[in-house]
Amino acid sequence: MDPDQTRPLSAVKPGQTVKLVAIDAGRGLNSRLASMGLVPDVEITVLSNNHPGPFMITVKNSRVMLGRGMAQKILVT
């Protein structure tokens, strides 16, 4: 897969580090995620991606758990 291609976070394998492009989760959640550090261009490392379970990522030095639905709405490169 082309590493520059935009894809949902849910498609990223554990151990990979990606850059956030955009979030499309509706106003309230967008803003909530932004306050937790999920802003454009931030680096996200996927720690675990246990299909079909939730997602664990590291962002701005803190560890965050995301629901799978959420991870599908976060676009990264």
Next chain:
Amino acid sequence: MAQTNKQITVALAGNPNSGKTTIFNMLTGARQHVANYPGVTVEKKQGRCKYGGYEITFVDLPGTYSLTAYSVEELVARNFIIDEHPDVVVDIVDSTNLERNLYLATQLIEMNAPLVLAFNMSDLAAQRGLSFDTDQLSRLLEAPIVQTAGNKGRGRTELLEAIIRTAGAERGPRTHRVTYGSEIEDELGRIEALLVADEPALADKYGARWLALKLLEQDSDIAARILSRRVLDAVDAGARHLKTIFRDEPEIVIADRRYGFISGACQETTRSTVESRHSASDMIDVIVTHRILGLPIFLAMMYLVFQLTFTIGSHPMGWLEHFFDWAGKAVGGLWPAGSDSAIRSLLVDGVIGGVGGVIVFLPNILLLFMAIALLEDSGYMARAAFVMDRIMHKIGLHGKSFIPMLIGFGCSVPAIMGTRILENRRTRLTTIMVIPLMSCGARFTIYALIIPAFFPRWQGPVTWLVYLIGIVLAVILIKVLRLTLFRGETTPFVMELPPYRVPTLKSVLIHMWQRGWMYLRKAGTIILGISIILWAAMSYPKPEQESIEGLTPREARRVALADSLVGRVGRAIEPAIKPLGFDWKIGTALIGATAAKEVFVSQLAIVHAVASPHEQSQTFREELRANYTPLTGFCVLLFCLISAPCVATIAMTKQEAGSWRWALFQFFGLTVLAYVITLAVYQVGSVFLA
């Protein structure tokens, strides 16, 4: 100090997991008071401390990442700062994770709050090789910075000194501020000017720049306060304009710029000598959130929690039971033997019996909350939600819902209180509705009577089966509720996984005490009230004197209960419960069980004219075996499991769901469900066993 006993109010703000509670505990000790903010179910903790001639009141604001209008917690925190004008706002910052934590600080700066920054967990930061130029950072953020380690009680004096200095200081306008780039600044300037012209009162109260910023961030709470059409139009136009430039919502761009400001400030002032920061936490996480090992580890943890709660708890529980027995006899002994004084009966059976019934559970509640505090403070609770998410997601809830449901095995009352951790109202209501299906500790007393009586050789499996039936029903009910009443998307959830920490004894004890006290106060007052009503319903009307002439006291009690209001209602509903295999005696006991589930046992003992069930449970069980079949026994278990939650649960549901409608829906819904299921089991069972 020239002034003595000057009053200062301090608000504590901070991210979840920033150690805000440990700082609050460090500052105030056990002198705390927990209540709710008016109108919302967000906890408001207050505490006091005297220092240097000042009397300082601390208000622990809810832990938030931001101060938007999107969540009740954030709104509550924000409104407190705006409306109550605390003399100082202390932002507690996890200094091991400065960038993310300072995001909230930028918003407090924008509000021009009298700010003190507590760089908490400074010991951990030092351990990880982080060092800060606090003087420089303090100049950039224009707020004093104090390094603290709340769990070790370090930095208390320095923090208090900084608070007093800030409270007394004159504050002018800030020289450094977050700048948002020319495009956003232009829009801000335009809106600010209009605000000053059209909404002078608001602009004066909140500050025009902050208002303009919030409006551009599409803050619904602030927008609703603006009457000027010109301002709102300018905001709309501005937001649209920015959207075309940045191809993103203005609030996202604004958040991004705030982070930019922070990272600029941090770059110059922080040094990190060690690369990896999560090493120990990483290792633990690899194991406890492992896709295969995660679940067994979680189940083992839960087993430990329940062992702790119920096995260790049974000892103090026994002492309390003895104490109330003794107290009942001692008070009863004040009257001559054989007296039927109404006051004696009210005190012994109503008050001591009722209050005792609640207080005997206190050891369980305290131990349960101690276990929960340990799991929460150590950081494991968030992982438990992670592990359970996969399973919970299948039934339409997410991992976090599992935590209150789990507490439900101890007692529904704190469990319903615990649903506060759920953000989405539909998810929260669904969880509240099914919590009574988790077999609580009080129902266990019923199982402990019935199961050995009818299934002496299958005690373990039958107990397990009853618990399992509750869980399976809860799962089905959640599915049904999510497809009908509480339809809607499962909220995609986001939750921070805090680094593992060793919990401090003090915070565990304070947490335990607060929950215990809340339990005593809330459940205690209600149960006491209802026990008195039920006592009256069980004692009146009194039987004719001649009908109990010559009977033993035990027999007389039976006749009296049978003749009372509860006995009459029990008999009246006998035709309705006969198809379930129940007679009027069980009916009477079931009515009593709505006061508190364990009342079922004592009431059944009275109608069968056996002495206190604790003293002679063997004879009581023989009596039951002589009167009922094992099938009826099993149906009693089923009905008690599913039906009508106790009054304390109902009261708590009313409080947390916000209306009697949901409380009554829960009460009647579950009772009807219990009736249908028990009816089916008894009827089908009778055919097979006949």
